[in-house]
Amino acid sequence: MTTSLERRRAARADQILDAAQNIVASKGLDALTVADLARVLDYAPAALYRYFDSKDALVAALRRRVLQKMHARQAAALSQPLHSPPKLQALTALVSFASFHAELPRTAPGELRLLNALVGDPRHLLPPAAGSESAPGASALLDELRARFQSAQDEGSLSPASPWERALIYWTSVHGVMQLEKLGHGHALSVDPEHLMHELSRALLLGWGARAADLRRIQEAFHHG
Numbered sequence: 001m002t003t004s005l006e007r008r009r010a011a012r013a014d015q016i017l018d019a020a021q022n023i024v025a026s027k028g029l030d031a032l033t034v035a036d037l038a039r040v041l042d043y044a045p046a047a048l049y050r051y052f053d054s055k056d057a058l059v060a061a062l063r064r065r066v067l068q069k070m071h072a073r074q075a076a077a078l079s080q081p082l083h084s085p086p087k088l089q090a091l092t093a094l095v096s097f098a099s100f101h102a103e104l105p106r107t108a109p110g111e112l113r114l115l116n117a118l119v120g121d122p123r124h125l126l127p128p129a130a131g132s133e134s135a136p137g138a139s140a141l142l143d144e145l146r147a148r149f150q151s152a153q154d155e156g157s158l159s160p161a162s163p164w165e166r167a168l169i170y171w172t173s174v175h176g177v178m179q180l181e182k183l184g185h186g187h188a189l190s191v192d193p194e195h196l197m198h199e200l201s202r203a204l205l206l207g208w209g210a211r212a213a214d215l216r217r218i219q220e221a222f223h224h225g
Helices: 004-027 034-041 055-078 089-102 109-120 128-132 135-154 163-184 193-207 212-224
Strands: none
Touching (some): 004 034, 004 055, 034 055, 055 089, 055 109, 089 135, 089 163, 089 212, 109 163, 135 163, 193 212
16 A cells, blocks of 8 residues: 555656656757756755666656656557448557557647657667666557557458567657658748658558558548548
């Protein structure tokens, strides 16, 4: 049974992570320091170390939390009733997954910016021990997608192949498109990530054996749903 002290400690840790997320989302990961975070929270730096004993521990906690939140959002979106043509439920869910990601700049902008910072940075941000603590959250996020690819193969809407590899390619490709919005800010280049998202999804699914007629039926069902 959780004690009141444990609840207060968890609430305080969440407050610290909220402030850290705001710093990373607005200024980037390199701007996150224990000293600046303590200043934002009006804490003594030593007080933060009672909750996170290093910056690595703080970043690891941020990554675990954003993966858990994104997984919860993804699961909720995919659990909604789908306006699916007969025998195309799994393929419809995969198209819906792309739509879910396309809406993240509006539905979860802070979480998306944090995920971009933590996942999009090519550097190894954490030592192996700290990074491995985030593995369950990433696995849960991707395994749900893997199951959809397996179901799409079982229903005959996609050709047989490794559903795990397809899940990895689909997630990383879709997530990468979301970062293209940065190219359009203050620049003559016009980028529509939502349009590109759907084009990417269509191209990948067609390449993996989806029939163009089935994808048209799914889009028509979405418009009439």
